[in-house]
Amino acid sequence: MTDPAPAIELKGISKAFGPVQANKDISIRVMPGTIHGIIGENGAGKSTLMSILYGFYRADAGEVWINGNKTEIPDSQAAIKAGIGMVFQHFKLVQNFTVLENVILGAEEGGLLKPSLAKARGVLKHLAEEYELSVDPEQLIENLSVGHQQRVEILKALYRQADILILDEPTGVLTPAEADHLFRILDNLRKEGKTIILITHKLREIMEITDTVSVMRRGEMTATVKTAETSPEQLAELMVGRKVLLRVDKKPAAPGETVLDVDNLRHVDRHGVERLKGVSLQVRAGEILGIAGVAGNGQSELLEVLGGYAEGTGAVRLRGQEIALAGRGSDGQARRARSIAHVPEDRQTEGLIMSYTAWENTVFGYHHDPRYQSGPLMNNALIREEAAGKMERFDVRPPDPDLAARNFSGGNQQKIVLAREIDRDPDLLLVGQPTRGVDIGAIEFIHQEIVRLRDAGKAILLVSVELDEILSLSDRIAVMFDGRVMGERRPDETDQTELGLLMAGVTERPEGDAMSAIDRSLEAKETREAERHG
Numbered sequence: 001m002t003d004p005a006p007a008i009e010l011k012g013i014s015k016a017f018g019p020v021q022a023n024k025d026i027s028i029r030v031m032p033g034t035i036h037g038i039i040g041e042n043g044a045g046k047s048t049l050m051s052i053l054y055g056f057y058r059a060d061a062g063e064v065w066i067n068g069n070k071t072e073i074p075d076s077q078a079a080i081k082a083g084i085g086m087v088f089q090h091f092k093l094v095q096n097f098t099v100l101e102n103v104i105l106g107a108e109e110g111g112l113l114k115p116s117l118a119k120a121r122g123v124l125k126h127l128a129e130e131y132e133l134s135v136d137p138e139q140l141i142e143n144l145s146v147g148h149q150q151r152v153e154i155l156k157a158l159y160r161q162a163d164i165l166i167l168d169e170p171t172g173v174l175t176p177a178e179a180d181h182l183f184r185i186l187d188n189l190r191k192e193g194k195t196i197i198l199i200t201h202k203l204r205e206i207m208e209i210t211d212t213v214s215v216m217r218r219g220e221m222t223a224t225v226k227t228a229e230t231s232p233e234q235l236a237e238l239m240v241g242r243k244v245l246l247r248v249d250k251k252p253a254a255p256g257e258t259v260l261d262v263d264n265l266r267h268v269d270r271h272g273v274e275r276l277k278g279v280s281l282q283v284r285a286g287e288i289l290g291i292a293g294v295a296g297n298g299q300s301e302l303l304e305v306l307g308g309y310a311e312g313t314g315a316v317r318l319r320g321q322e323i324a325l326a327g328r329g330s331d332g333q334a335r336r337a338r339s340i341a342h343v344p345e346d347r348q349t350e351g352l353i354m355s356y357t358a359w360e361n362t363v364f365g366y367h368h369d370p371r372y373q374s375g376p377l378m379n380n381a382l383i384r385e386e387a388a389g390k391m392e393r394f395d396v397r398p399p400d401p402d403l404a405a406r407n408f409s410g411g412n413q414q415k416i417v418l419a420r421e422i423d424r425d426p427d428l429l430l431v432g433q434p435t436r437g438v439d440i441g442a443i444e445f446i447h448q449e450i451v452r453l454r455d456a457g458k459a460i461l462l463v464s465v466e467l468d469e470i471l472s473l474s475d476r477i478a479v480m481f482d483g484r485v486m487g488e489r490r491p492d493e494t495d496q497t498e499l500g501l502l503m504a505g506v507t508e509r510p511e512g513d514a515m516s517a518i519d520r521s522l523e524a525k526e527t528r529e530a531e532r533h534g
């Protein structure tokens with residue numbers, strides 16, 4: 001018997017952005033009915049390759065073959081027609097449309113016509129049941145938890161009859177139980193004969209769910225191996241070219257005086273919705289307080305209010321001195337002058353000015369520092385020189401200070417923000433999702449830097465959706481859900497399961513299926529949101 005044609009075959013794909021060769025002569029075969037992982041360092045070229053497959057970019061050279069046929073993919077419509085669906089890291093859903101409207105949007109001639117709505121509702125219901133992707137079709141996207149939004153993205157692809165699904169870092173926004181559930185769904189899809197490409201930095205996920213894994217390095221496809229015949233250590237080495245410490249090496253904390261004291265902090269967003277409902281916490285010198293939680297439960301607002309970018313009420317003291325809680329404006333600057341550094345969760349909108357160069361971004365927010373002034377002008381030569389040093393130390397690739405922020409890969413953008421904030425040697429570091437989208441080699445380095453700051457007696461408030469990161473870095477862990485701290489634990493007295501439940505607002509371990517307890521809690525929250533929005 002002859003083997004079936006690959007679901008996807010790429011032959012000799014190359015793509016350059018100016019001097020950067022993002023993809024070099026890449027060939028890969030993905031067999032139907034398999035889950036194929038793609039891993040690689042930041043900037044290795046994974047997103048570029050997937051963007052070519054999905055019709056966002058045109059390759060400079062090479063061919064795409066789908067199910068044995070040479071296929072041109074000039075745009076994403078052509079990709080959809082070829083049966084390819086993509087679940088993006090940043091969901092592309094219309095927030096004030098319902099689930100149903102989002103699913104059919106653009107999929108049908110005539111858009112949102114009434115007759116097609118009824119039919120579509122039926123199809124959606126069937127798909128949701130078949131693949132355990134239950135969501136309320138009439139709910140507005142803006143009321144949905146991120147995990148449920150992701151289900152909508154998958155449903156949208158399935159509705160368009162995608163046979164090939166590309167998922168880009170899908171578990172970054174999920175609790176462990178939700179991630180397990182997603183993997184069950186992917187497994188079911190595989191059993192149905194669908195083909196899945198999974199891009200992830202998490203080797204645990206690669207080992208758990210994929211059949212085959214390809215490794216990219218500096219624009220090239222360097223290895224493709226069967227998952228059953230490899231190990232996380234080997235993959236890490238293939239990816240980074242050296243051995244990587246897969247655990248954080250750290251001594252017990254020796255906490256000193258209280259640096260940050262937050263008392264009954266509240267925040268109401270511009271829609272009048274209360275996002276922080278009375279948060280109290282303390283962080284001491286030489287200590288890392290980890291805030292675990294699923295995105296959208298008040299952690300971002302906590303960082304923004306503490307960082308001086310959003311209004312709030314309550315009391316915040318820095319070494320016993322109250323700091324003003326104000327709105328946007330120069331307040332962030334006053335905080336920076338008092339040695340508070342802030343790595344915001346969303347590097348694209350808050351951490352960087354995308355059109356500015358890397359060197360300009362390395363002083364963004366700190367440019368008033370007299371050191372950077374030269375008479376009435378900025379001392380650009382000095383800033384550029386320092387930027388080059390920071391970029392080298394944080395291994396930003398390419399190490400080109402003159403490149404605009406938007407032209408770096410996601411992980412490298414993150415390194416630029418971290419280089420700026422950590423290199424200030426702040427007394428208090430507020431850090432959101434420090435390793436989001438960052439490869440394991442860089443994670444190792446960033447974690448070491450955070451621990452180094454702690455050991456130098458600094459206070460660190462770490463917000464992360466990654467439980468591995470929270471558990472391995474934190475000296476104490478607070479879990480947030482729906483604007484409140486649900487509980488505080490020490491890392492050695494808890495585990496992923498307990499934290500995962502708290503993250504979904506479940507305070508007692510359920511007897512039966514954890515996923516249904518989580519779904520119930522999330523749906524109750526979604527209903528509350530919907531009521532608030534009238």
Ligand SMILES: Nc1ncnc2c1ncn2[C@@H]1O[C@H](COP(=O)(O)OP(=O)(O)OP(=O)(O)O)[C@@H](O)[C@H]1O
Nearest residue numbers: 017022042043044045046047048407408409410411
């Ligand atoms: N539009 C663009 N203009 C210029 N350079 C780009 C552009 N898009 C990507 N690059 C460069 O191409 C290379 C590959 O980037 P790509 O985003 O594909 O990497 P990646 O493997 O997906 O990385 P990450 O894991 O950080 O998301 C990087 O060096 C990046 O700086």
